[in-house]
Amino acid sequence: DAGVIQSPRHEVTEMGQEVTLRCKPISGHDYLFWYRQTMMRGLELLIYFNNNVPIDDSGMPEDRFSAKMPNASFSTLKIQPSEPRDSAVYFCASSFAGGGGGETQYFGPGTRLLVL
Amino acid sequence: AQTVTQSQPEMSVQEAETVTLSCTYDTSESDYYLFWYKQPPSRQMILVIRQEAYKQQNATENRFSVNFQKAAKSFSLKISDSQLGDAAMYFCAYRTTYKYIFGTGTRLKVLA
Numbered sequence: 001d002a003g004v005i006q007s008p009r010h011e012v013t014e015m016g017q018e019v020t021l022r023c024k025p026i027s028g029h030d031y032l033f034w035y036r037q038t039m040m041r042g043l044e045l046l047i048y049f050n051n052n053v054p055i056d057d058s059g060m061p062e063d064r065f066s067a068k069m070p071n072a073s074f075s076t077l078k079i080q081p082s083e084p085r086d087s088a089v090y091f092c093a094s095s096f097a098g099g100g101g102g103e104t105q106y107f108g109p110g111t112r113l114l115v116l
Numbered sequence: 117a118q119t120v121t122q123s124q125p126e127m128s129v130q131e132a133e134t135v136t137l138s139c140t141y142d143t144s145e146s147d148y149y150l151f152w153y154k155q156p157p158s159r160q161m162i163l164v165i166r167q168e169a170y171k172q173q174n175a176t177e178n179r180f181s182v183n184f185q186k187a188a189k190s191f192s193l194k195i196s197d198s199q200l201g202d203a204a205m206y207f208c209a210y211r212t213t214y215k216y217i218f219g220t221g222t223r224l225k226v227l228a
Binding site for chain 2: 048056
């Protein structure tokens with residue numbers, strides 16, 4: 001398997017623009033997670049899905065952030081409008097509940113977002 | 117609420133030596149999983165090792181092993197025969213239901 005795939009790997013945008021981050025989980029995985037990593041706040045869980053349904057979005061910072069998972073192989077995290085404080089590395093991770101391995105999360109390579 | 121604490125922001129080790137990274141956690145649950153992830157400069161989060169709380173035997177993966185002390189809520193990572201490629205940020209994580217709680221990380225430097 002190719003692992004978790006994220007795109008783009010790097011994104012530079014200007015304040016006020018819409019940003020869309022994409023994720024393809026590992027085939028067969030039924031959980032998908034979006035994280036944000038910054039120096040100040042470390043690794044934060046934003047939202048997670050089970051079988052394409054959002055389960056917990058309590059980590060989403062504000063209404064400017066939204067996430068969707070239209071099918072088992074694709075998810076998006078959208079920021080509209082973007083602000084400089086959104087600059088961070090955004091990770092997508094997936095896991096399989098029946099894996100017998102403690103539902104290990106496998107991470108994508110991350111998207112480095114810079115909002116000017 | 118569960119918390120994960122990594123009290124060592126940075127550690128250094130000589131190549132070929134052994135180093136131990138500390139992690140403590142707080143929980144009222146009895147069944148859970150603990151993980152160590154490695155994040156090299158590429159930023160990719162890589163699973164290093166996993167421990168099931170119900171298992172008394174400490175997990176090992178080649179040069180990596182853990183010292184799991186359930187009563188003390190301690191989960192340290194030992195790296196033996198350290199290599200230059202081990203240089204990275206190391207994160208301890210606790211799994212509750214399907215959510216992970218991560219520590220703040222320990223930066224490991226490997227000196228040649």
